[in-house]
Amino acid sequence: MASKVLHAIYRDDDLLLQAVKQIREARYHIGEIYCPFPVHGLDKAMGLAPTRLAITSFMYGLVGLCVAVAMMNFIMIEDWPQDIGGKPSFSFIQNMPAFVPIMFELTVFFAAHLMVITFYMRSRLWPFKKAENPDVRTTDDVFLMEVDAANHNIDDLTDFLYKTGASEIKLIE
Template sequence: MSDIKYILGLFEDPDDMMNGIDKLQDNDISVYDVYTPMPIHGIEDKLGVKRSRLDIVAFICGITGTCTGFGMIYFMLVMDWPMNVGGKPNFAIPDFIPITFELTVLFCAFGMVAAFFYRTHLFPGRAPRVMELRATTDRFVIAIDANKGFDNQKIDNLLKEAGAIEIKHNDRKYVSYE
């Protein structure tokens, strides 16, 4: 078994890269990941990326904010310190809609930022993890896991046929900026 972990095909043109993905998938070779310097429409469907569940996280965070807002208002104005203001009931729901709305938005915003940082591993102060440094500027990169039992020479030939300008065999997962 070789110590090559990933085979990287570097492309100059996104159309060539999409053609390379098609050629690899036609030959039953699974693509580990694709790195691009800009968004490419339709690549998620081609790679089989699942739909994000971020909307569920947003809903849960929003409901938590709503419940916290109503719970705080109920505790403060009904149980802890009830006051008679102009003969209104202690828990007049229409009066507390603005505060509840603001807490819903606040909890949702902070929850979404935390979920985004957790899911993408982009915590503040963490060094970026990049497989190929030029993928952030001008290259389109297809990464194939070399330990899946595919023939490396066949993969190299398929990438060259698709228009890869360079093929790299990495022995580690990420490249550091140092």
């Protein structure tokens, strides 16, 4: 059996948020929602798990800090120690106040760049990827909700979606 999906179009973000709550209470499965802008509270209304991207950002920052410390220790202390401005290069601890800006910058650099790469990989975005937007109007002024209709009566589900405030409903097979 082919999967059936109903595309319900909503014109207002508050109406969409109320519809999501009603649809979840009725135990229908929402596959995806396409919005022209972020809707505050939509992720909680859909029951999505919180993101773990902040944890990965922290870990990437720690990697950047470790790379900065190892790089400066090797370059400025072990490999080629120099007396710059009267500051001796006997140990990393003695010179650490001068290294703080570099440690900060590499922490931010690693966290930012690796987060962008992680976000694109997690979202399955890459160059030359074909857009997956089912309706071009969702980039401008309407909200589209995909509701799984495989195991439900299409007419009942369509009536229910109209009652939640949908302005258009289209069956996709």
